[in-house]
Amino acid sequence: MKLTILGCYSATPRILTNPTSQVLEMRGNMFLIDCGEGTQVQLRKHKIKFSRIKHIFISHLHGDHFFGLVGVISTFRLLGREADLHIYGPKGIKEIITLQMKLADSWTNYNLIFHELTTTNSQCIFQDDKVEVHTIPLNHRVYTNGFLFKEKEGDRRLDINAANEANIDVAYYRKLKQGFDIINENGITIKNETVTKPAKKPKSYAFCSDTMYKEDIVPIIQNVDVLYHESTFLESQAHLTERTKHATAKEAATIAKKSNAGTLILGHYSTRYKDINDFKLEAEQVFDNVVLAKDGKVFNF
Amino acid sequence: MKLTILGCYSATPRILTNPTSQVLEMRGNMFLIDCGEGTQVQLRKHKIKFSRIKHIFISHLHGDHFFGLVGVISTFRLLGREADLHIYGPKGIKEIITLQMKLADSWTNYNLIFHELTTTNSQCIFQDDKVEVHTIPLNHRVYTNGFLFKEKEGDRRLDINAANEANIDVAYYRKLKQGFDIINENGITIKNETVTKPAKKPKSYAFCSDTMYKEDIVPIIQNVDVLYHESTFLESQAHLTERTKHATAKEAATIAKKSNAGTLILGHYSTRYKDINDFKLEAEQVFDNVVLAKDGKVFNF
Known part of the structure; x- marks a missing residue:
């Protein structure tokens, strides 16, 4: 299981930081999770072959999580892609993409298959013989899902x-x-x-962004090996979480602890903070195994 | 008159090159012309104050000319902009932007004013006491306008x-x-x-991208001081211009010559070419004063 962070900052792309996008390699699959503006350039920088991406998961329709999607789809077309591409995201995502293709008179020559999500219960939205993916209903300003990626039990x-x-x-x-x-x-x-x-223990990865503190997700992600949980704020700005529906580092750590997660990865930092190490220090007061996402960082689990 | 090239390559953003976007400063106005993905980061890199941009001109709805627009609009909102923002572009542009704002439940707190273009004759779409802007109808695969920016006669x-x-x-x-x-x-x-x-001679700038060779534009841009004309191809790939509706460097130079332009700036290069100096050499066979656009280059006229 290999996770590449393409971008992990909130709000806007900047010269040195990118909005949310990451690539999860799991049992031969290469899943693209969220797709902020600039994601296609980040994919190039990190030498991730476009053709290996067959499934893209979009948590919600705020720009810092999906403004790069139409460009990814368009570039795949220009490069002559033939393989199917599956997009999982909130209802409305198909209309946004197809409207732009229509007005540009630029339809893909590959199959673009939308799986629009509307339920507020966790559901299995993808599986093959090795992996399954479930939604994690989150609590943000608009309809948002996290995603739980689980390896299936393998052979002895x-x-x-x-x-x-x-x-x-x-x-x-x-x-x-x-x-x-x-x-x-x-x-x-x-x-x-x-x-x-015995077969290797199946691994699992939970992506939870964006959301305010939501204890309901704990049973869904119980015993997850790696939890990525947003931490837009530190506790010193906790008063902002209610209005913006984001979480603090401490809250992310509390979810990790209650879920008995193996490792907590923090990300989606507000750019107001100069030193992201403060997020780690805050989370470690609650949970031991905390690491910080950084653009370009690769985690092997 | 100052022109900053934010991006001047065709098709897709890459690690070292950006799709079309440029900023024209003319008599106190700062016009953003086209807005490919990554434009907001390029604006930051080149220290162009977001608040000074009040008018954005979009030539056509192909991704390499406008996928960055929704991000620019969204970032202006997040930074607390209050000033009006005017968008000039093909019919449909308002629907694309407003659909995304609706689904993200993120309406701008400043006035966003769309001026949707449909005519195929040159028309004046903006003027103040110092400057006027006219469309230049172009010939591309979708409805496309270039833009002619003209200083008005000034005081003695x-x-x-x-x-x-x-x-x-x-x-x-x-x-x-x-x-x-x-x-x-x-x-x-x-x-x-x-x-x-006497007053200084008013200056003018014509932006013509994307288009195939179109002699009809010559009367519109006659005697223009600076002409930016796309040159996606060299003559060796001239057979591609009919299908793609792009132009060669030689064709761009021919338009410059017939228009009696002062300077020709070439851009919108296909990434298939290793050395863009070949575009300059080809154009110079027809027209003397040729310069090459490069991302980040600033021209003072």
């Missing part, structure tokens, strides 16, 4: 030396990975657990 | 030494600048031309 892992010693033909390896006992060439039953190891 | 310039010698009271200076003769303190009539110089 073969202990190749033990399998050789037990004289098992290669043809049975698939069955072994699926957990079955098998009979070897000498007619002896080989118990699965003697030649395989 | 006072020769302060001559005025002192002629014993003229300061109270009459305004009348002198307006071209009147006056009577001095000794009762002697002072002929205007003995104490003033």
Whole structure:
């Protein structure tokens, strides 16, 4: 599981900082999460192949989370993309994009498939044989979802030396990975657990931005390995969270603690703060394992 | 007259090059012309005060000329702008912007005034006491206008030494600048031309992008001081101009020559070309005074 932060600041793109966008690699999928203005240039900078992105998840329709989407879609078209592209986002996103394509007389030559979201309960919006993605209903000024990315339980892992010693033909390896006992060439039953190891523990990642403190999400993200939770403010500006519907670093840490998250990544900093390390210090008063998102930072979990 | 090129490449924003946007300063006005993705960051980089921009002109609704507009409008709002902002562009531009504001529930707290363009004849779309702006109907894949910015005839310039010698009271200076003769303190009539110089020759700037070769524009821009004309291709790719409705460097130079332009600025280069100096060399075969637009370049005329 690899997470690349393309942008993690709130409000507006600036010379040195970018609005929200990140890329999550999970079991062969490359998910683009949010798409502020400038995302396509950030993708180029970080050498992320456009063709590997097949699914884009948009949390909400504030500009710092989606003004770069129409440019990404348009550039994919100009580069001759043929593969389908799926867009998951709030109702209205299809109208915004198609209106611009219509007025530019520039329709994509690839399939652009919109999955418009309206429910306020967590729901599974994507799955393949390895991964599933669920919405995390958030509390912001407009309809907003976070996204929970979960690896599915994988196959058991073969202990190749033990399998050789037990004289098992290669043809049975698939069955072994699926957990079955098998009979070897000498007619002896080989118990699965003697030649395989358990599957790797499936990993999970929760993206929660933008939102004010919302304890309802705790059951949805319980035991998540990595939680990205917005922290627009420090507690010293906590009085601003109600009106703007954003969270403080301390509140993000409280959600991480209650969810029993493995790691908390903070982001979506207001540009009013000079030193983002203050967010880490504040969160660490509540939760131990805190790291700071920074534009261009890559996390391997 | 000062022109700042924020971006001058075609198609998509890249790490080192930006799509079309430029700022023209003319007699106290600061006009933003086209607004590709990333324009607001380019404005910051080049220290152009957001508050000085009161008029934005959009040539057409292809992404590389206007995907940055909604971000500019949104950022002006976030920074607490109060002054009116006028947008001139093709019909449909208001719907695109207002739809996004509606879905983001983020209306501007300043007046956003759209001037939607539909005519295919040149028309005056803005004037104040010092400047006027006319459309230049172009020939592109979608409805497109260039823009002609013209200074109005200014006041005569006072020769302060001559005025002192002629014993003229300061109270009459305004009348002198307006071209009147006056009577001095000794009762002697002072002929205007003995104490003033002619007004500076009004300057003009024509922005023509995107378009294929269109000779019809020559009468509109006749004797323009500075002509920016797109040159997406070199003559070696001239076969592409019909389908894409773009122009070559040689065609741009031909328009400059026929218009008796003072200076030709080339831009909107296709990124397929490694050395943009080839555009200059090609144009110079037809027209003498050719310069190349580059992102960040400032021209003073």
